[in-house]
Amino acid sequence: MYPESAKNLAANVSFVLVPFKTLDLLWITSALSTGQIRFTYAPVKQFLRVDKDKAQIFNPAFFKYIHDRWTRHHGRYPSTGMLVLFFALHVCDEVNVFGFGADSRGNWHHYWEQNRYSGEFRKTGVHDADYEALIIDSLVKAGKITIFPGK
Known part of the structure; x- marks a missing residue:
């Protein structure tokens, strides 16, 4: 997913972030903790509900x-x-x-x-x-x- 299209996922579903900009990496940290980032070039989810053990980042x-x-x-x-x-x-x-x-x-x-x-x-x-x-x-x-x- 991208920050701009991210959705909450069921516990049995893996989350893979496809980061195209540095802010995407900052967003995932924020969305899984403080919720500080709410906008990249478009509004993004403040908080994301995903299984953190199943969260991955496409290098x-x-x-x-x-x-x-x-x-x-x-x-x-x-x-x-x-x-x-x-x-x-x-x-x-x-x-x-x-x-x-x-x-x-x-x-x-x-x-x-x-x-x-x-x-x-x-x-x-x-x-x-x-x-x-x-x-x-x-x-x-x-x-x-x-x-x-x-x-």
């Missing part, structure tokens, strides 16, 4: 590794999906991916978007969806992942 050095070695600086930084895919490749014996990537028309969709073609994903330049699609295809062809695409 920013891993972001850099993916950006340097895999996406090779295409886009400003890798998409969260790309980060999670490579995390899974590093910690799992088998990786099956469901509903991820471009649809049959080449459009990428975020689960929260209602727009038909998801053109905003490409327009921002934050992520290079086309380059990430090439990486995913190469992983499929190499037998490293099995992908079950969406519609």
